[in-house]
Amino acid sequence: MNIRVRFAPSPTGPLHIGGARSALFNYLWARKNKGTFIVRSEDTDLERSSRESEHNILEALRWLNIQWDEGIEAGGEHGPYRQTDRLALYKEYTETLMTSGHAYYCYCTEEELEQERESLIAKGETPRYLGKCRQLTLEQRTALELEGRKPVVRFRVPEGEAIRISDQVRGEVVFESNGIGDYVIVKSDGIPTYNFAVVVDDITMAITHVIRGEEHLSNTPRQVLIYQALGVSSPQFAHISLILNTDGGKMSKRDGDTAVIDYWKKGYLPEAIVNFIALLGWSPSGEEEFYTLDELTEAFSLDRVSKSPAVFDRHKLNYINAHYIKKTLPERLAELVLPHVQELGILPYEERSAEQQQWLIGFIGAISEKLSYLAEGKDFIHYFHGDVPLEPEGEALEVLGGEQVPAVLALFGEKVREIDLLSGPSVKVLLKQMTKELKLGGKLVYMPVRVALTGQMHGPELYDIIPLLGRENVLGRIAVSETRYLS
DSSP: OOOEEEEOOOSSSOOBHHHHHHHHHHHHHHHHTTOEEEEOBOOOOTTTOOHHHHHHHHHHHHHTTOOOSEETTTBOTTOOOBGGGOHHHHHHHHHHHHHTTSEEEEOOOHHHHHHHHHHHHHTTOOOOOOOTTTTOOHHHHHHHHHTTOOOEEEEOOOSSOEEEEEETTTEEEEEEGGGTOOOEEEOTTSOBOHHHHHHHHHHHTTOOEEEEEGGGGGGHHHHHHHHHHTTOOOOEEEEEOOEEOTTSSBOOGGGSOOBHHHHHHHTOOHHHHHHHHHTSSBOOSSSOOOOOHHHHHHHOOGGGBOSSOEEOOHHHHHHHHHHHHHHSOHHHHHHHHHHHHHTTTSSOSSOOOHHHHHHHHHHHHHHGGGOSSGGGGGGGHHHHSOSSOOOOOHHHHHHTTSTTHHHHHHHHHHHHHHOSOOOHHHHHHHHHHHHHHHTOOHHHHHHHHHHHHHSSSSSSOHHHHHHHHHHHHHHHHHHHHHHHHOO
């Protein structure tokens, strides 16, 4: 079997984490089986869909390195790949269902449908369409159309039938047709509904496996009935679990960032996001928790996808992202942290000088071990830029009250002026010389220098801070500290 899978987002907003996971699982299944991965657009929500959202979704997939073989922008033999470009095809399939008696026109108004719904609820029954227009004669239809009513097309659901779905994640799932009611497959404006259009798309694109979120499971019996009415075998279904927040509720914007672009903008690495979302609902056979995309392709299988909901644990994401940051070359990290540095007005948006680029690489190299994501780099700028330190408080301020501090800072300033080149190795030598000349322990020398330069007792190494600050800023900060705290 030539495996063919698809990811079919509605372009009504950004790509969310759940959608990215569905795309990833489909991509991995296709690659694992040397199959074809298709990306198409379900853009029939004319009011909310936009090409801008479609573009943003595709860009997010590319950023994650989830590449598709066929579909939007890639082309292929089964296009077009936007539903709004396939309306003639849906009309053809609608006529087939109408001719075979599996579908019919319904002229009920919204008010009539609402009354029916309220009546069923009052009786304690499941709201559904009871088939009022199922047996309309041509004369009745003509009379209703003369009233100005525009019909929808409903699918005729068979009565008393058990709809069995063999799901590769959930096993056999059974739905009773009597609880469904005849459902709309084409709206009065001629636009197909999701459950109809998706079946036509999957048939005409020869989709073999439908891997999607659990929220679509309730749609599946309606889709299976359409396959049966058209005399076509259903694809194999695999419904992956919901993603919950740490409180056990469904993820929403109240939980913070839910869109892939939110993490992109904050400086998460795409390989970390892929690694993290792969583990949301899928468990590898071993204990390893870090996987490249190629390693995920090798390890992935549907039989290790869990039925249980996955929990989006931001601490786990940060842990995984920090791991990838530590493994990434400073040159790449420098480009990724640059937008966050520029937000503070530190570096120009135009072309940077070689000296500025070297400073940026040195900056990210000095702090990369401390970052969970690159936007946090802004929190460290004060260590490395400007001629005025933060104001020390509490214990840090007490450090500057030590009796040896005036001599330490005076000697430090003198040596900084004399040294030819401020570099990591030369700063280490300078500080060791000071302890010998002053006959003091390292802490009595290093801590006053640190507080005078940064206002804090902890942070990046002094041999990273001092070269990046540069001679002028170092001397400026020492002078400020001497004036404010030693006079």
